[in-house]
Amino acid sequence: MPRKPTEPEPKKVARAPSLASLRTEIDRIDKDMVGLLNRRAELAIQIGQVKRAQGLDVWSAAREDEVLTKATQASKGPLPDETLRLIFRELMSGLRALQRPMRVACLGPKYSYSHLASVAKFGEAVEHVPVDSIAAVFEEVNRRHVQFGIVPLENSTDGRVADTLDMFKSLIGGVKIRAEVRLRVHHCLLGKGEQGLVRRVYSKAQALSQCRNWLGKNLPQAVLIPVVSTAAAAELASREEFAAAVASRAAGEAYHLNVLAGNIEDQPHNLTRFAVISEKSESRTGKDKTTLMLRLPNMAGALVKAIAPLEKNGVNMTWIESFPTSEDPKNGHPTYLFFLDIEGHAEDLEIQKTLELVRKRCERLEILGSYPRSQCIED
Numbered sequence: 001m002p003r004k005p006t007e008p009e010p011k012k013v014a015r016a017p018s019l020a021s022l023r024t025e026i027d028r029i030d031k032d033m034v035g036l037l038n039r040r041a042e043l044a045i046q047i048g049q050v051k052r053a054q055g056l057d058v059w060s061a062a063r064e065d066e067v068l069t070k071a072t073q074a075s076k077g078p079l080p081d082e083t084l085r086l087i088f089r090e091l092m093s094g095l096r097a098l099q100r101p102m103r104v105a106c107l108g109p110k111y112s113y114s115h116l117a118s119v120a121k122f123g124e125a126v127e128h129v130p131v132d133s134i135a136a137v138f139e140e141v142n143r144r145h146v147q148f149g150i151v152p153l154e155n156s157t158d159g160r161v162a163d164t165l166d167m168f169k170s171l172i173g174g175v176k177i178r179a180e181v182r183l184r185v186h187h188c189l190l191g192k193g194e195q196g197l198v199r200r201v202y203s204k205a206q207a208l209s210q211c212r213n214w215l216g217k218n219l220p221q222a223v224l225i226p227v228v229s230t231a232a233a234a235e236l237a238s239r240e241e242f243a244a245a246v247a248s249r250a251a252g253e254a255y256h257l258n259v260l261a262g263n264i265e266d267q268p269h270n271l272t273r274f275a276v277i278s279e280k281s282e283s284r285t286g287k288d289k290t291t292l293m294l295r296l297p298n299m300a301g302a303l304v305k306a307i308a309p310l311e312k313n314g315v316n317m318t319w320i321e322s323f324p325t326s327e328d329p330k331n332g333h334p335t336y337l338f339f340l341d342i343e344g345h346a347e348d349l350e351i352q353k354t355l356e357l358v359r360k361r362c363e364r365l366e367i368l369g370s371y372p373r374s375q376c377i378e379d
Contacts, residue, residue, distance in 0.1 A: 010361060023118070025238050037091070040091075040095065041098060044098060045098055045099060048098070052100075056261060057147075058096055058099045059096060059148070061179035061282050061352055061372055062113075062283060062372050063136070065372050066285075068085050068088055068089070071079075071084050071088045072084055083354055089120075089352070090123045090124060090125070093122060093123020093124060096126070097125040099127075099371050102126040102127065102148070103127045103129050103146040103149055104122055104126050104127070104147070104148045104150060105124065105141065105145070105146045105149040105150070106118040106130060106131070106149065106150045107130070107131065107134055107151070108130020108131060108135060109130045109229065109235070110231060111229055111230075111231040111234070111247070111251040112229040112232075113185055113207075113230055113248060114150055114151070114152060115128055115273060116286075117150055117152075117181045118150045120183060120377045121181045121276060122148070123350075129146055132228060133228075134161070134163040134164050134167060135167055137149040137150070138151070138174075140172045141175050141278060141279070142175060143170055144279075147169050148276055148277065149276070150181065150271075150274050150277070151164045151167075151277060152198040152206075152274050152275075153180070153183075153274060153275045154269055154272070154273050154312050154319070155206060155270070155271070155273075156267060156271040156272070157209070157210045157265070158209050159321065160212060160323070160339070161206070162323070164275070165337075165339060166292060168339070168368055169293070175277045176279065176281045177281070177369030178277060178371055179275075179282060179371045179374070180273055180372075181274040181276065181374060182271055182272075182273050182274075182374050182375070182376045182377065183271065183273075183274060183376075183377050183378075184269070184270070184376055184377065184379075185265065185270050186249070186265065187210065187211050187248070187249070187263070187264050187270075188246070188247065188248065188249050188260075188262050188264065189219075189245075189246060189259070189260040189261040189262075190237055190246075190258065190259065190260065191237055191242060191245050191257055191318055192238070192242065192254040192257060193241070194218070195261060197242055198221075198222050198244040199222055200222060200225055201215060201222045201224050201225065201244050201245070201246060202225050202226075202227050202233035202236045202237055202243065202244070203224075203225075203226070203227065203230055203245055203246035204226065204229050205226040207230050207246045208224050208246060210227060210266060211246055211264050211265055211266060212267050214261075214264040214292065215246075215266070226349075230247035230251060231248075231251050233251075234247040234252060234255045235255055236259060237255070238255040238257055244260060245266070247293065266343070271376060275291075281346070281370045282369075282370065282371045284347050284370070285345075287372055287373050288343065288344060288345040288371060288372055288373065289341050289343055289344070289372075289373050290345060290351065290368075290369070290370040290371075291341050291368040291369055292340045292342065292355075292358075292366065292367060292368065293333060293340075293364075294306060294337065294338040294362050294364070294365055294366075295325075295335075295362060295363045296338065296362055296363060298335050302361075303338060305361050306358055306362050307340070307358065308361075309354050310342060310358070313353065313354045313357075315342050315351065315354050316342065316343040317340055317341065318341045318343060319340065319341035320338060320339065320340050320341075321338070322337070322338055323336060323337045323338070323339060327336055329379065337362055344370075347370070355367070
């Protein structure tokens with residue numbers, strides 16, 4: 001019997017996709033992805049062959065930053081940008097290994113913050129070579145035992161890392177800063193027992209300093225003991241009763257320690273900047289910074305006069321640190337080096353002109369490297 005004209009059309013109820021159909025679609029996408037990934041690998045191998053023929057390095061900080069930026073900009077969700085960044089970081093790490101095995105020296109042992117910064121920059125497919133001092137990282141690069149090293153340069157709480165600046169002073173011209181890693185550092189109190197029973201806290205001196213207020217308030221009974229690295233601290237805490245470590249969550253997982261308290265750093269935005277060092281600087285990207293080392297005469301106004309061309313030519317300075325060198329034999333006063341970051345690349349014409357003016361006002365000026373400015377990474 002036909003419906004009356006006034007009767008509405010019956011609504012069609014959309015059937016929800018079944019679990020089986022959704023999994024079938026995922027399997028199809030996975031198959032397509034594997035094919036695309038292998039095609040990308042074939043192209044990466046060809047690129048590696050071209051680079052070898054032209055004498056170019058396999059790794060380029062600028063190119064990898066560009067790939068990560070394009071990947072996140074192309075995304076419309078729902079994957080978070082950080083997830084995409086991690087996926088592409090490991091993809092590029094694996095493809096780079098097909099072109100040439102890579103070794104990166106860092107202050108160890110494994111799961112130290114230097115190691116975590118190395119993984120954040122290079123991924124897991126490279127050989128991370130842990131050494132026992134910052135000086136050893138420089139020596140590994142200088143002797144060409146590794147292609148790259150990674151060293152802490154400054155911390156937002158404690159400022160400069162003296163051991164690193166001292167090595168730049170000692171190995172002038174031997175190594176260059178090739179890239180930077182800005183790592184958001186979150187410290188945890190790690191241990192096997194209860195927080196109230198802790199009597200010894202191990203960590204690297206800088207980490208203890210970055211948590212000094214929290215430790216003083218919450219563990220006034222504990223003795224703070226500096227050790228070579230946060231990862232070494234976690235290892236010690238795993239073997240001792242009534243001991244704890246200030247280290248990363250990853251170190252706690254590696255040494256089977258409980259997180260007794262998380263994010264105990266006194267500054268909530270605690271950040272450490274690491275320098276990736278190699279034999280040469282990175283090529284220009286248009287979004288660069290340059291690190292300088294200046295030796296100045298020991299006289300009033302020497303620093304102001306030396307950096308005056310920066311202001312005159314509109315070159316922005318983003319970091320400066322003084323570093324004592326030795327006692328001046330003429331007057332018995334200590335002399336100082338100054339480490340500076342400026343925006344721009346040493347090959348930029350305006351930067352070249354400016355640095356020539358600065359050089360004339362210094363006893364010595366060294367360009368420690370030009371490299372792309374980086375985004376902050378969570379540990």
